[in-house]
Amino acid sequence: xxxVTQTPKFQVLKTGQSMTLQCAQDMNHNSMYWYRQDPGMGxxxxxYSASEGTTDKGEVPNGYNVSRLNKxxxxxxxxxxxxxxxxxxxxxSSEQPPVTSLAKNIQYFGAGTRLSVx
Amino acid sequence: RKxxxxxxxxxxxxxxxxxxxxxxxxxxxxxxxxxxxQDCRKEPKxxxxxxxxxNEDGRFTAQLNRASQYISLLIRDSKLSDSxxxxxxxxxxxxxxxxxxxxxxxxxxxxxxx
Numbered sequence: 001x002x003x004v005t006q007t008p009k010f011q012v013l014k015t016g017q018s019m020t021l022q023c024a025q026d027m028n029h030n031s032m033y034w035y036r037q038d039p040g041m042g043x044x045x046x047x048y049s050a051s052e053g054t055t056d057k058g059e060v061p062n063g064y065n066v067s068r069l070n071k072x073x074x075x076x077x078x079x080x081x082x083x084x085x086x087x088x089x090x091x092x093s094s095e096q097p098p099v100t101s102l103a104k105n106i107q108y109f110g111a112g113t114r115l116s117v118x
Numbered sequence: 119r120k121x122x123x124x125x126x127x128x129x130x131x132x133x134x135x136x137x138x139x140x141x142x143x144x145x146x147x148x149x150x151x152x153x154x155x156q157d158c159r160k161e162p163k164x165x166x167x168x169x170x171x172x173n174e175d176g177r178f179t180a181q182l183n184r185a186s187q188y189i190s191l192l193i194r195d196s197k198l199s200d201s202x203x204x205x206x207x208x209x210x211x212x213x214x215x216x217x218x219x220x221x222x223x224x225x226x227x228x229x230x231x232x
Contacts, residue, residue: 042224043162043205058219090161105150105209107220109161 002026006091006110013081013117021076021113023091031094032074033058033107034066036087043090049074081117089113121145122208124223132231135196139226141189141206151182153191154205156225162205165191196230203227 004025013019025032034046045058049068063085065077074093078085092107124141131137143151151168166173168180168189179192189206206223 040224043222045219048219105220106152106164106167109163111161 004091004093004108004110006089006113008113009111010114011116013078013115015082015117017081017117018077018079019081020078021089021091021115022073023075023110024073025091025093025108026072027093027095027108028071029093029095029108030071031096031105032068033092033094034064034074034076035090035092036060036085037090037112038087046076046089081115083117085115086117087115089115121210121221122206122223124204124206124226126224126226128227128229130229130231131196133196133198135230136192136194137196137228138193139191139204139206139228141191141223143187143189143206143208143210143221145208145210146184146187148187148208148210150209151180151189152207152220153178153180153189154207154222156203156205158202162222165204193228196228198230198232201228201230 007022030051033048035043037043044060046060046064047058047066049055052071055066055068067075090112091110094105094107121144153165154162155165156162166175166180168182172181177194181190203225205225208221210221
């Protein structure tokens with residue numbers, strides 16, 4: 001039971017470098033999400049994909065791009081990393097987006113990627 | 119007023135104690151509510167959904183008060199393994215694109231002491 005798998009677990013970048021965070025879920029969920037978590041800020045939504053083929057901005061999308069590659073995979077790309085993007089990044093998935101029944105919009109999280117940008 | 123507010127704690131309680139956390143939310147149209155648990159350096163995991171009538175799962179009881187716009191979590195007979203940060207999560211129910219966004223509180227840290 002893998003659930004939501006994120007790679008890599010840790011990454012150190014220099015300012016201006018690019019990288020892609022990978023996320024895959026094996027629960028046949030329709031909706032996927034990328035969050036960042038910073039001390040004292042809580043979890044903030046970067047981008048989400050309500051269903052395969054769609055992506056939309058969340059609360060803090062600047063500096064990021066996403067791709068919903070297929071139903072299982074949702075990647076997050078940093079084109080030119082900045083120190084302000086140092087954070088812990090979590091991918092999550094849910095059966096349906098949070099407009100439907102309570103049970104179906106429960107979100108399941110991956111183990112996270114700890115990113116440092118120097 | 120912030121969308122979801124929680125007392126950050128920390129709450130330091132002895133084993134066996136009863137502890138209660140409150141969470142307030144600003145949008146009266148909010149539709150669904152959850153408590154998540156996050157261990158240190160781990161991902162958030164669902165603890166329980168919060169139903170309008172209140173619900174219980176073993177030592178954990180969740181209550182929703184729509185009139186006052188708050189959610190509570192009660193933990194009875196605290197165990198050392200309950201030490202974690204508890205996140206209050208709300209679906210603001212904005213409608214349209216905003217409906218896809220759950221709002222997370224910053225969390226309340228609980229330390230259960232032997």
